[in-house]
Amino acid sequence: MSSKLTRSQIAWRIAQDIDDGCFVNLGIGMPELVANYLPDGREIIIHSENGLLGMGPVPEDGEEDGDLINAGKKPVTLLDGGSYFSHTDSFAMVRGGHLDICVLGAFQISQTGDLANWATLNNTKPPGVGGAMDLAVGAKQVFVMTEHCTKSGEPKILEQCTYPLTGANLVSRIYTDLAVIDVTGSGLVVCEWIEDMTFDDLQAKTAAPLSPASDAKQLTVPEL
Amino acid sequence: MIDKRFASIENALAGIRDGSVILVGGFGNAGSPIPLLEALIDQGATDLTIVSNNAGEGDFGLAALMKAGRIRKIICSYPRSSGSVIFEELYGQGKIDLEVVPQGTLSERMRAAGAGIGGFYTPTSAGTLLAKGKETREIEGKLHVLELPLKGDVALIKADLADRWGNLTYNKSARNFGPTMAMAADLTIAQVRQIVDLGEISPELVVTPGIFVDRVVKEGGQT
Numbered sequence: 001m002s003s004k005l006t007r008s009q010i011a012w013r014i015a016q017d018i019d020d021g022c023f024v025n026l027g028i029g030m031p032e033l034v035a036n037y038l039p040d041g042r043e044i045i046i047h048s049e050n051g052l053l054g055m056g057p058v059p060e061d062g063e064e065d066g067d068l069i070n071a072g073k074k075p076v077t078l079l080d081g082g083s084y085f086s087h088t089d090s091f092a093m094v095r096g097g098h099l100d101i102c103v104l105g106a107f108q109i110s111q112t113g114d115l116a117n118w119a120t121l122n123n124t125k126p127p128g129v130g131g132a133m134d135l136a137v138g139a140k141q142v143f144v145m146t147e148h149c150t151k152s153g154e155p156k157i158l159e160q161c162t163y164p165l166t167g168a169n170l171v172s173r174i175y176t177d178l179a180v181i182d183v184t185g186s187g188l189v190v191c192e193w194i195e196d197m198t199f200d201d202l203q204a205k206t207a208a209p210l211s212p213a214s215d216a217k218q219l220t221v222p223e224l
Numbered sequence: 225m226i227d228k229r230f231a232s233i234e235n236a237l238a239g240i241r242d243g244s245v246i247l248v249g250g251f252g253n254a255g256s257p258i259p260l261l262e263a264l265i266d267q268g269a270t271d272l273t274i275v276s277n278n279a280g281e282g283d284f285g286l287a288a289l290m291k292a293g294r295i296r297k298i299i300c301s302y303p304r305s306s307g308s309v310i311f312e313e314l315y316g317q318g319k320i321d322l323e324v325v326p327q328g329t330l331s332e333r334m335r336a337a338g339a340g341i342g343g344f345y346t347p348t349s350a351g352t353l354l355a356k357g358k359e360t361r362e363i364e365g366k367l368h369v370l371e372l373p374l375k376g377d378v379a380l381i382k383a384d385l386a387d388r389w390g391n392l393t394y395n396k397s398a399r400n401f402g403p404t405m406a407m408a409a410d411l412t413i414a415q416v417r418q419i420v421d422l423g424e425i426s427p428e429l430v431v432t433p434g435i436f437v438d439r440v441v442k443e444g445g446q447t
């Protein structure tokens with residue numbers, strides 16, 4: 001129960017922090033999972049930057065429509081009350097501060113809330129940024145969803161990012177498989193961490209100074 | 225009398241010159257004017273600069289035009305979709321130039337071109353590699369980057385309904401860049417599912433007014 005979270009469990013934890021009535025954009029990849037765990041009884045409107053508000057679940061087999069896709073280019077549906085619009089309007093919503101939350105993946109996050117999620121130092125592949133830079137600067141709150149460390153065990157939370165930035169000083173909260181961390185004016189504050197780990201263990205996996213919140217809790221999620 | 229209808233895709237593409245900047249609608253395959261792109265191979269224009277969100281996938285549409293060696297440069301937000309194999313190959317061989325532009329900036333630069341705006345300051349990309357060499361300015365305490373208009377010689381877009389005045393509607397998320405590109409090019413060519421009589425599209429529901437559209441052609445030709 002309180003060992004390292006699965007991706008679905010990180011998604012579940014993020015979903016608990018999205019309030020009724022919020023407009024939310026879920027980044028391509030891991031953050032898309034958050035849609036599966038939005039709490040019942042809350043009306044949460046999902047924005048997709050390719051021109052949808054009120055994005056619904058994946059269609060039934062055989063009901064896919066090539067003209068109705070999400071930003072990850074996968075078939076989706078539209079809820080009653082949803083709308084379609086052009087990219088120009090879509091990014092007015094994004095940059096204009098009309099989205100309450102966007103959830104983005106990360107390669108690296110700095111202690112001051114810089115985000116690096118679009119390019120590495122590997123130049124053999126062409127770079128691609130998509131809408132990440134617009135979302136990062138535009139949403140009222142930027143939540144990052146990530147594993148705490150890379151596959152090879154390197155910390156992803158650093159004093160300074162070494163990869164090219166998506167944007168500076170904009171991450172509000174970091175959700176990992178080990179902890180929930182607020183980015184504050186006085187540094188990284190850990191709100192929750194898993195029971196299997198001491199605070200010192202968590203610090204050892206993080207390459208920037210952490211401090212526990214005064215009301216810090218155990219990070220508890222259901223089996224999923 | 226105004227009649228923007230063309231009987232065939234071949235006729236609709238007439239006059240596109242070598243070296244043109246072509247705005248290509250679509251987000252992935254949704255809204256991608258695949259028949260127009262493939263007919264452009266036969267039309268023959270080359271040394272093209274393409275502005276499109278993605279860099280094509282598989283070996284059809286934009287990827288087919290690329291494979292035919294007609295594209296010198298692509299300006300896009302995300303060239304790395306799964307299936308963008310032809311682009312990746314040409315890029316790896318240094319046979320195609322790439323300019324990466326954040327998606328919202330790409331759209332807004334075209335809107336600026338279409339709306340007669342000489343540029344705009346956006347917080348997007350401030351402090352990043354993509355702002356390198358660009359003028360910046362602090363506005364209300366936030367760093368902004370100057371972005372300039374992006375105009376097309378031609379726009380190729382896919383719409384749903386059209387009439388002979390060039391009014392357009394779109395289908396679902398296939399709308400994406402269409403309305404913005406339509407206003408940002410000297411010559412806008414729309415491939416549509418169906419051409420209807422004037423008045424059949426409710427004026428309340430016209431998405432792209434005909435003033436922005438020069439030629440309409442039904443998919444597969446014939447009105």
